[in-house]
Amino acid sequence: MKIRIAKLQDLDQICEFYQQVCLDQKSDEYSPDWHWGIYPSKEGLKQQIKNAIVIIATDNDKVISAGVLTKGEDPNYQHLNWNHDNVTVLHLFAVAKSSRGQGIAKKMLVAFDDYAKTDGYKSIHLDVMKGNVPAEKLYQKHGYKFIQEATIHYEDDGDTQAKMYEKGM
Numbered sequence: 001m002k003i004r005i006a007k008l009q010d011l012d013q014i015c016e017f018y019q020q021v022c023l024d025q026k027s028d029e030y031s032p033d034w035h036w037g038i039y040p041s042k043e044g045l046k047q048q049i050k051n052a053i054v055i056i057a058t059d060n061d062k063v064i065s066a067g068v069l070t071k072g073e074d075p076n077y078q079h080l081n082w083n084h085d086n087v088t089v090l091h092l093f094a095v096a097k098s099s100r101g102q103g104i105a106k107k108m109l110v111a112f113d114d115y116a117k118t119d120g121y122k123s124i125h126l127d128v129m130k131g132n133v134p135a136e137k138l139y140q141k142h143g144y145k146f147i148q149e150a151t152i153h154y155e156d157d158g159d160t161q162a163k164m165y166e167k168g169m
Contacts, residue, residue: 001057001058001059001064001104001107002057002058002059003055003056003057003107003108003111004055004056004058005053005054005055005056005115006049006054006055006056006066007049008046008049008050010049010054010056010063011042011045011046011049013061013062013063014045014049014054014056014063014066015042015045016063017056017063017064017066017094017096018034018036018040018045018066018092018094019036020096020097021034021094021096021097022034022035022036022040023036024096024097028097030131030132030133030134030135031132032094032129032132032135033129033156033157034092034156035156035157038155038156039154039155039156040092048068048070048091048092051070051071052068052069052070052071053068053069053088053115053119054066054067054068055067055068055069055108055111055112055115057095057104057107057108057111059099063096064095064096064098064099064104065093065094065095065096065099065104065105065108066092066093066094067090067091067092067093067094067108067112068090068091068092068093069088069089069090069091069112069115069116069124070088070089070091071088072087072088072089073087073089073125074089074091074125076127076152076153077089077125077127077150077152077164079150080147080148080150080164081147081148082123082125082147082166083123083145083147083166083168084122084123084166084168085122085123086120086121086122086123087121087122087123087124087125087166088116088119088121088123088124088125089124089125089126090112090124090125090126091126093105093108093112093126095108105138106138106141106142109138109139109142112124113167113169116169117169121169122168122169123166123167123168123169124144124166124167124169125164125165125166126139126144126164126165126166127150127152127162127163127164127165128162128163128165129160129161129162129163130149130160130161130162130163136163136165139165139167140165142167143167144165144166144167145165145166145167146163146164146165147164147165147166148163148164149161149162149163149164150162150164
């Protein structure tokens with residue numbers, strides 16, 4: 001497995017990965033409830049590759065995990081009481097259903113930390129849809145602290161209850 005920053009030539013494989021993640025949600029008890037074509041979308045991912053840090057894990061040249069670190073606070077998060085400034089926000093983090101249980105999520109979280117530190121960020125913010133207990137446990141084990149519950153507006157789901165987490169660097 002290799003973990004690296006995605007490039008534009010990876011876009012089609014990244015899209016295939018997220019399309020499969022969205023399909024697999026139907027049989028997952030816990031999921032982020034993403035809707036391919038709205039969030040995430042090919043155009044949105046293309047913009048993220050250009051303007052943010054898209055980190056992918058590949059195995060035999062196939063994307064098996066991905067996530068996006070955006071620069072600065074998410075506008076949906078600005079009303080919350082965070083502990084740190086100078087932040088990056090983790091979005092769209094997923095591991096392929098067929099690759100779960102192999103420690104990939106932990107390795108990816110370390111990679112997100114490393115890229116955030118290298119770019120000089122003081123913390124990473126993220127949200128977890130209320131009820132996604134496995135994601136919450138993963139983030140807590142990796143040092144993320146629960147900040148508060150909040151209503152967040154998602155492009156594909158509208159106003160949704162989420163749990164907000166922060167990790168200081």
